[in-house]
Amino acid sequence: xxxxxxxxxxxxxxxxxxxxxxxxxxxxxxxxxxxxxxxxxxxxxxxxxxxxxxxxxxxxxxxxxxxxxxxxxxxxxxxxxxxxxxxxxxxxxxxxxxxxxxxxxxxxxxxxxxxxxxxxxxxxxxxxxxxxxxxxxxxxxxxxxxxxxxxxxxxxxxxxxxxxxxxxxxxxxxxxxxxxxxxxxxxxxxxxxxxxxxxxxxxxxxxxxxxxxxxxxxxxxxxxxxxxxxxxxxxxxxxxxxxxxxxxxxxxxxxxxxxxxxxxxxxxxxxxxxxxxxxxxxxxxxxxxxxxxxxxxxxxxxxxxxxxxxxxxxxxxxxxxxxxxxxxxxxxxxxxxxxxxxxxxxxxxxxxxxxxxxxxxxxxxxxxxxxxxxxxxxxxxxxxxxxxxxxxxxxxxxxxxxxxxxxxxxxxxxxxxxxxxxxxxxxxxxxxxxxxxxxxxxxxxxxxxxxxxxxxxxxxxxxxxxxxxxx
Numbered sequence: 001x002x003x004x005x006x007x008x009x010x011x012x013x014x015x016x017x018x019x020x021x022x023x024x025x026x027x028x029x030x031x032x033x034x035x036x037x038x039x040x041x042x043x044x045x046x047x048x049x050x051x052x053x054x055x056x057x058x059x060x061x062x063x064x065x066x067x068x069x070x071x072x073x074x075x076x077x078x079x080x081x082x083x084x085x086x087x088x089x090x091x092x093x094x095x096x097x098x099x100x101x102x103x104x105x106x107x108x109x110x111x112x113x114x115x116x117x118x119x120x121x122x123x124x125x126x127x128x129x130x131x132x133x134x135x136x137x138x139x140x141x142x143x144x145x146x147x148x149x150x151x152x153x154x155x156x157x158x159x160x161x162x163x164x165x166x167x168x169x170x171x172x173x174x175x176x177x178x179x180x181x182x183x184x185x186x187x188x189x190x191x192x193x194x195x196x197x198x199x200x201x202x203x204x205x206x207x208x209x210x211x212x213x214x215x216x217x218x219x220x221x222x223x224x225x226x227x228x229x230x231x232x233x234x235x236x237x238x239x240x241x242x243x244x245x246x247x248x249x250x251x252x253x254x255x256x257x258x259x260x261x262x263x264x265x266x267x268x269x270x271x272x273x274x275x276x277x278x279x280x281x282x283x284x285x286x287x288x289x290x291x292x293x294x295x296x297x298x299x300x301x302x303x304x305x306x307x308x309x310x311x312x313x314x315x316x317x318x319x320x321x322x323x324x325x326x327x328x329x330x331x332x333x334x335x336x337x338x339x340x341x342x343x344x345x346x347x348x349x350x351x352x353x354x355x356x357x358x359x360x361x362x363x364x365x366x367x368x369x370x371x372x373x374x375x376x377x378x379x380x381x382x383x384x385x386x387x388x389x390x391x392x393x394x395x396x397x398x399x400x401x402x403x404x405x406x407x408x409x410x411x412x413x414x415x416x417x418x419x420x421x422x423x424x425x426x427x428x429x430x431x432x433x434x435x436x437x438x439x440x441x442x443x444x445x446x447x448x449x450x451x452x453x454x455x456x457x458x459x460x461x462x463x464x465x466x467x468x469x470x471x
Contacts, residue, residue, distance in 0.1 A: 003031035007168035011225035018076045025058035025076030039468040044142040045164035049123040057120045075118030080170040083124035084207035094207040095127040108205025110233045117232040126160030131209040133340040147463040152388040155184035162189040172220040178209040180407025183419040187383035190430030198414030202237035210320040213411045223450040227251035259451040260296030265376035278386035284423035285382040304368035310409040316358040322347030383419040383432030420449040421458040
């Protein structure tokens with residue numbers, strides 16, 4: 001198996017190759033490091049590459065595997081982490097000069113969990129500044145370029161995580177999601193991205209954007225990979241009061257059960273009939289819904305009127321972001337990027353009354369959606385409003401873009417939401433569908449996504465590396 005063939009595999013493929021001794025963890029890690037060295041000068045997925053640490057972890061993994069001890073399907077598999085997830089002894093920037101020189105003394109909860117599962121850390125991945133900046137193609141803290149078209153954004157804020165997974169610069173990654181920062185990049189880059197239920201995965205050791213909306217989750221090439229990574233990172237953390245004390249179920253047990261007999265709700269008015277939805281996305285999504293119906297799912301139109309207010313409900317929670325940054329923003333405002341600073345200051349403009357009113361509307365939306373989810377098993381709709389946009393077309397003065405309506409309501413409600421590839425635009429760019437479920441019902445969300453994935457081949461397609469090498 002060549003290095004390029006190895007790096008084209010998903011987590012399952014890499015893990016099985018290591019388990020069969022077709023390749024060692026050290027050899028796999030070296031293959032990814034060579035690929036990063038070859039392509040990342042253009043793709044800009046990584047901020048920090050932890051080569052020595054990765055090779056030491058890989059050697060330890062090989063020794064354990066040789067002794068007959070396999071910790072998990074992730075044992076020896078090289079992964080990456082968004083650079084707002086703390087790793088002891090490794091620089092963490094959160095995509096900002098504000099944290100230049102910052103080296104955490106302790107691992108984040110999710111980093112501890114992945115290490116315990118035997119995973120190998122290749123490095124820290126690029127991101128929009130503090131998860132709310134804007135896409136930047138170049139510079140010391142560039143946010144990455146879409147591997148399907150280098151002139152286009154990978155979306156954010158988990159941009160580097162999506163780029164690295166799609167381009168084979170790691171087998172899988174973790175991202176964070178406050179308004180769509182896992183699912184947007186997954187949709188734009190043609191991979192799978194899951195925002196778990198709020199409280200399923202600890203945020204301890206993760207730089208916050210908005211505490212009440214932040215989620216950490218997997219970004220991978222397949223639904224099985226996502227389920228396995230989720231299994232590793234889910235669970236109660238005594239140091240994060242938001243985490244559930246319930247024991248997580250198996251996320252792979254029902255993965256292949258299919259959708260026959262399931263009822264799926266389609267919020268047609270708000271999502272599929274919205275005039276801002278790109279026609280190529282609509283076409284691919286409708287075909288995907290048709291496939292689920294052919295497999296025996298029953299799809300019915302549903303509606304939650306308060307969805308119309310979701311962006312307005314979400315915006316006052318930026319006060320949480322400002323509260324976190326206020327001391328630094330007052331003392332060192334110029335350390336923030338010029339495109340981040342005004343967006344940060346907007347959080348100072350919301351009053352307590354604004355936030356309380358948003359909370360009341362949030363509760364109303366939660367009641368409406370809960371009522372729908374008593375009648376159906378999950379919701380389905382497009383993953384984003386459009387395929388990836390060009391850097392040149394980004395509206396840097398926008399607070400939130402049009403695609404945010406497809407993702408941020410589910411942060412407000414804390415529900416599990418996954419994006420899975422469902423085709424390509426006429427311009428050759430990935431598009432996706434999204435599945436949303438009941439609280440802590442990740443098994444059903446993953447099951448629906450896997451049923452569609454299993455019947456199609458979109459997840460097997462890879463972007464062409466031509467043009468990724470610096471001239």
